Amino acid sequence: MRYAETGFNLEIDLSTGNIERVETDPKLMELHLGGLGTAARIIWERVPPEVGPFDPENLLIFSTGLLCGTAAPGINRTIVNTISPVTNYLAHSMMGGYFSAEMKFAGYDKFIFSGKSSKLVYLYVNNDHVEIRDASHLKGKGAQLTAEMIRNELGDPNIQVASIGLAGENRVFTASIEHSHSSASRGPAPVMGDKNLKAVAVRGTKDVHVANPEEFFEMSFKSLRSIGVNPNVGDWMAYTWNDGFHTDNFSWGNARVRRKGYWSPEVQEDWKQLTRRYLNRKTGCYNCLKECKLSIQLPDKPAYGAKCFSKVYWHLAAFESLDFTWEVLGITQEYGLDNFSTPATVAYAMELFEEGVLTLADLPDFPLNNKERYLYLIDKIVKREGIGDILADGSWAASRAIGRGAEKYEHNCIKKFEQLPLKLAKVNMPYFLMFSTGEKINITQIQGSYPQDPLKNPEKRKKYCDGWIAAPQRFKEFYMAWEPRTEPDLKTACHICDWNEAIHYLDDAFGTCAFVSSFRGQFGGKVAYHIYNYPKYFNLATGLNLDSQDMWQIARRNRNLVRAISISRGLTRDQENPPEDHWKIRLPEEEQQVLSMYYEFKGWTNEGVPTKPTMDKLELGFVADELIRRGHIAGDETNVYEETTTYPEPTDEELDASVFAATQKMSMEQGGG
Numbered sequence: 100m101r102y103a104e105t106g107f108n109l110e111i112d113l114s115t116g117n118i119e120r121v122e123t124d125p126k127l128m129e130l131h132l133g134g135l136g137t138a139a140r141i142i143w144e145r146v147p148p149e150v151g152p153f154d155p156e157n158l159l160i161f162s163t164g165l166l167c168g169t170a171a172p173g174i175n176r177t178i179v180n181t182i183s184p185v186t187n188y189l190a191h192s193m194m195g196g197y198f199s200a201e202m203k204f205a206g207y208d209k210f211i212f213s214g215k216s217s218k219l220v221y222l223y224v225n226n227d228h229v230e231i232r233d234a235s236h237l238k239g240k241g242a243q244l245t246a247e248m249i250r251n252e253l254g255d256p257n258i259q260v261a262s263i264g265l266a267g268e269n270r271v272f273t274a275s276i277e278h279s280h281s282s283a284s285r286g287p288a289p290v291m292g293d294k295n296l297k298a299v300a301v302r303g304t305k306d307v308h309v310a311n312p313e314e315f316f317e318m319s320f321k322s323l324r325s326i327g328v329n330p331n332v333g334d335w336m337a338y339t340w341n342d343g344f345h346t347d348n349f350s351w352g353n354a355r356v357r358r359k360g361y362w363s364p365e366v367q368e369d370w371k372q373l374t375r376r377y378l379n380r381k382t383g384c385y386n387c388l389k390e391c392k393l394s395i396q397l398p399d400k401p402a403y404g405a406k407c408f409s410k411v412y413w414h415l416a417a418f419e420s421l422d423f424t425w426e427v428l429g430i431t432q433e434y435g436l437d438n439f440s441t442p443a444t445v446a447y448a449m450e451l452f453e454e455g456v457l458t459l460a461d462l463p464d465f466p467l468n469n470k471e472r473y474l475y476l477i478d479k480i481v482k483r484e485g486i487g488d489i490l491a492d493g494s495w496a497a498s499r500a501i502g503r504g505a506e507k508y509e510h511n512c513i514k515k516f517e518q519l520p521l522k523l524a525k526v527n528m529p530y531f532l533m534f535s536t537g538e539k540i541n542i543t544q545i546q547g548s549y550p551q552d553p554l555k556n557p558e559k560r561k562k563y564c565d566g567w568i569a570a571p572q573r574f575k576e577f578y579m580a581w582e583p584r585t586e587p588d589l590k591t592a593c594h595i596c597d598w599n600e601a602i603h604y605l606d607d608a609f610g611t612c613a614f615v616s617s618f619r620g621q622f623g624g625k626v627a628y629h630i631y632n633y634p635k636y637f638n639l640a641t642g643l644n645l646d647s648q649d650m651w652q653i654a655r656r657n658r659n660l661v662r663a664i665s666i667s668r669g670l671t672r673d674q675e676n677p678p679e680d681h682w683k684i685r686l687p688e689e690e691q692q693v694l695s696m697y698y699e700f701k702g703w704t705n706e707g708v709p710t711k712p713t714m715d716k717l718e719l720g721f722v723a724d725e726l727i728r729r730g731h732i733a734g735d736e737t738n739v740y741e742e743t744t745t746y747p748e749p750t751d752e753e754l755d756a757s758v759f760a761a762t763q764k765m766s767m768e769q770g771g772g
């Protein structure tokens with residue numbers, strides 16, 4: 100019997116229609132857990148660098164995390180990986196909702212798509228029944244409408260669907276896969292469109308087995324209740340009334356303009372009234388008591404889900420009032436568009452027009468009204484019409500295709516991918532490392548475990564550290580020594596970045612929502628999952644016996660594997676650099692110094708390539724051999740990653756106390772930001 104995982108993947112060749120249920124090697128779970136870890140292993144082994152994103156040999160993998168579908172709360176992410184057309188590196192995206200649990204209940208850890216279908220199709224999985232079905236009647240249909248039509252035609256309202264809209268069908272690089280009130284963006288949707296795969300529909304009724312069900316359930320149930328009342332977890336951005344932090348601190352338009360003091364009591368009151376008018380209900384994900392998503396319904400329009408930063412980004416990008424966001428989100432969800440990179444791209448195009456780089460010759464019949472212009476550009480991008488065909492590849496590629504000095508206005512990308520419009524004061528070294536070296540893009544995928552600022556009062560800092568169960572001892576020491584208005588030293592910056600990576604990589608392999616783990620570590624220190632209780636969940640679920648050091652090692656292994664994929668596809672040191680104006684004050688020499696120090700710390704060469712001794716120690720020697728064969732390393736490098744320790748481990752009592760019974764319940768009235 101396999102525990103936690105089902106032990107089976109579904110392999111679907113869309114070119115031939117061949118479908119196979121393939122038993123997996125249990126050793127891979129011990130090495131990589133599941134989710135991103137095992138998906139990266141498959142991509143490394145089966146998708147060599149010669150294979151491009153739109154080649155039939157590229158794989159599109161929907162993974163469950165190792166603990167998805169079990170009683171562990173907040174662990175419900177579907178991880179979607181492929182080779183990204185945006186970057187040509189590994190695309191990594193996670194969506195919440197209910198899809199991964201249903202995959203497990205149907206008896207699969209992964210759906211692995213290869214090839215390309217000659218016509219539009221969707222996959223239907225109902226336990227052991229698996230079928231590729233014609234989707235020609237769904238062509239051009241909205242993502243949510245597609246899900247509804249599939250459930251209707253299959254006669255089962257409980258089927259979970261992940262689908263693309265017109266944007267994905269047209270291989271728009273900023274497209275997203277939509278499911279429930281969640282989505283997977285940053286590369287997989289255009290690959291899904293390229294494979295002519297409109298949707299994946301799954302229904303399952305099987306059990307997921309864990310090795311020690313009673314204790315596992317008891318631990319999970321306790322944690323579920325504590326998540327419900329814990330103000331430190333969840334995506335409170337969705338339900339706070341006060342969005343002043345983002346509107347006052349993030350940049351507007353094409354990441355150029357700050358509007359300090361924009362948020363006022365009047366703006367907040369308007370926002371509240373508007374949201375109350377359109378809010379159907381709050382909603383969340385499988386096996387979680389938080390309700391981080393809003394079901395929004397405008398008159399005579401279908402309901403849609405608003406989540407996270409999407410709630411504010413469109414009005415920031417467009418310099419519009421808040422109601423514009425509510426209007427546009429319904430449109431982009433049906434088109435299946437990401438609400439991070441698409442507004443960034445449209446705002447970039449608007450700036451090009453304002454600066455005369457794009458003219459009315461590029462934008463025929465361009466409306467006079469700002470709002471209409473945004474809708475016009477969204478439409479052109481989704482349909483790949485005229486200039487929209489160029490913008491559909493994102494602002495990095497568009498600026499090179501347009502020429503005429505357009506590159507000057509593309510200043511928000513790292514490794515070709517649009518980032519959040521954060522333009523800050525002075526470079527901060529832990530964040531410099533996180534943004535530069537992160538390979539999964541996006542702020543929520545890299546930061547979170549360590550506070551952004553120290554508390555002024557040393558006693559409060561001490562108290563904070565005493566309750567900070569998630570932090571290995573060295574981070575408490577760094578934090579205690581951290582005086583306000585000073586920066587952590589460069590070595591500390593390396594440790595902080597490394598820790599952030601480790602926790603995110605564990606979340607990505609277990610299938611954990613970052614809002615109950617990695618991304619929430621910095622806010623109060625009390626999170627549902629961390630390096631000390633992950634082993635307990637793992638051991639009870641699988642019957643194996645690993646500790647927190649082993650967990651860190653798995654995170655390190657997965658991180659190096661992802662790194663190796665990028666390196667083999669052309670990642671170089673000079674790409675690991677945020678845009679010039681990301682911080683007003685840059686320290687180029689120190690930045691390069693900390694980057695070299697970090698590479699050394701990670702056991703990489705001065706060019707950022709994992710060395711043979713590093714990979715050998717991580718049981719990835721075969722990966723290093725390939726990097727040698729391809730000339731990325733010589734093989735005689737001696738550098739190996741720096742050992743760190745998670746000891747002393749907290750006692751069971753201390754761990755138990757961390758699953759605390761917080762009493763401060765969040766509500767929409769209280770806000771939370």
Ligand code: SF4
Nearest residue numbers: 383384387389391612
């Ligand atoms: S915390 Fe929010 S986003 Fe995360 S699983 Fe729970 S409901 Fe979903």
